[in-house]
Amino acid sequence: MKFGFIPTEGGRFFEQALREVLLGEELGFHSAWMEEHHGVTNHYWPSPLVVLAGFATRTSKILLGTNIAVLPFYHPVRAAEDVAMLDVISGGRVIFGVAIGYRPQEFALYGAQLENRGARLSEAIRLMRRLWTEESVTFSGRHYAASDARIEPRPLRPVPIWIGGWGDLSLRRAAELGDAWIPGPTANLEKLLDAQATYLRQLVKFGRDPGGVPTPLTRELVIAETEARARELAERHLLVNYRDEYGKDWSHPLIGREDGTPVDRLDDLGRDRFLIGTPDQVVRQIERFRETFGVDHLIFRTYFPGMPHEHILAELRLLAKEVIPAFATGGSA
Numbered sequence: 001m002k003f004g005f006i007p008t009e010g011g012r013f014f015e016q017a018l019r020e021v022l023l024g025e026e027l028g029f030h031s032a033w034m035e036e037h038h039g040v041t042n043h044y045w046p047s048p049l050v051v052l053a054g055f056a057t058r059t060s061k062i063l064l065g066t067n068i069a070v071l072p073f074y075h076p077v078r079a080a081e082d083v084a085m086l087d088v089i090s091g092g093r094v095i096f097g098v099a100i101g102y103r104p105q106e107f108a109l110y111g112a113q114l115e116n117r118g119a120r121l122s123e124a125i126r127l128m129r130r131l132w133t134e135e136s137v138t139f140s141g142r143h144y145a146a147s148d149a150r151i152e153p154r155p156l157r158p159v160p161i162w163i164g165g166w167g168d169l170s171l172r173r174a175a176e177l178g179d180a181w182i183p184g185p186t187a188n189l190e191k192l193l194d195a196q197a198t199y200l201r202q203l204v205k206f207g208r209d210p211g212g213v214p215t216p217l218t219r220e221l222v223i224a225e226t227e228a229r230a231r232e233l234a235e236r237h238l239l240v241n242y243r244d245e246y247g248k249d250w251s252h253p254l255i256g257r258e259d260g261t262p263v264d265r266l267d268d269l270g271r272d273r274f275l276i277g278t279p280d281q282v283v284r285q286i287e288r289f290r291e292t293f294g295v296d297h298l299i300f301r302t303y304f305p306g307m308p309h310e311h312i313l314a315e316l317r318l319l320a321k322e323v324i325p326a327f328a329t330g331g332s333a
Helices: 011-027 048-056 076-090 104-110 117-133 168-177 189-205 227-245 266-270 279-293 309-327
Strands: 002-006 031-034 063-066 094-099 137-140 145-149 161-163 216-223 275-277 297-301
Touching (some): 011 031, 031 297, 048 063, 048 076, 094 117, 117 137, 117 145, 117 161, 117 168, 161 168, 168 189, 189 279, 216 279
Parallel strands (some): 031 063, 216 297
């Protein structure tokens, strides 16, 4: 089982995030990831590929991925070039996670249409894959076109594309066009398993072996030496983040007012959704997702507004010392 993490986020906190990624690589984490959102004070990154390029120059082993990039905001040729450059800079360590996006404010910021964003994502992926692997590309789509196009440099290898999203069309696109489906952290286990069943059916429909496809998963994490400390931090940072984001104007399809999930009660919100507690408790919670969902690449989201940088460093050390070894080959949880 592989383990990755999303470090401190927010454009003013790059140095803290870099220190966390450097420690993560030293401790043996498999991957580090960046999210994309726009116009959020002291949280998230508007340019995950730029941030990952900074990480790439200081690391040598850890995989670097977007979790996720909102592909409809990118012209596919530009995205293909930027991802290819990141792959070259990193020595072939990139995973490009993408989704269609959902926040109207962000689409307005880019002057982009919410309508047909799924079709634009599909065309963009097809064009990008060809630009990465062919000397000359002619492409004629409804939204994008290219004539005798080529990019330079091309990536060191075709970059894996992991596709996020929860609707039936998103799951179909993930099965048809993606190298994996990458679920975000907001769904509870029931929704997660329901969406996975749809995805697996679509894989079979497209003639793909579900057993040969990675099964990544992102989960919120607050871990500490004591349960009381973990719950205190979760109440102060994780719960407030959900209340302020998903409980107000984000209109997320899986949380808050959209599905009636209470965003002000930690136990109700976190049940079968968050990883909170001591190392032993977190091991048991991870085991539940491994047994039910079959996760083989677990990505911890560690930062919520105000979460101390020093605590995230401590979390990484706790995970490396007391949680990850429980899932080593031959080990038991």
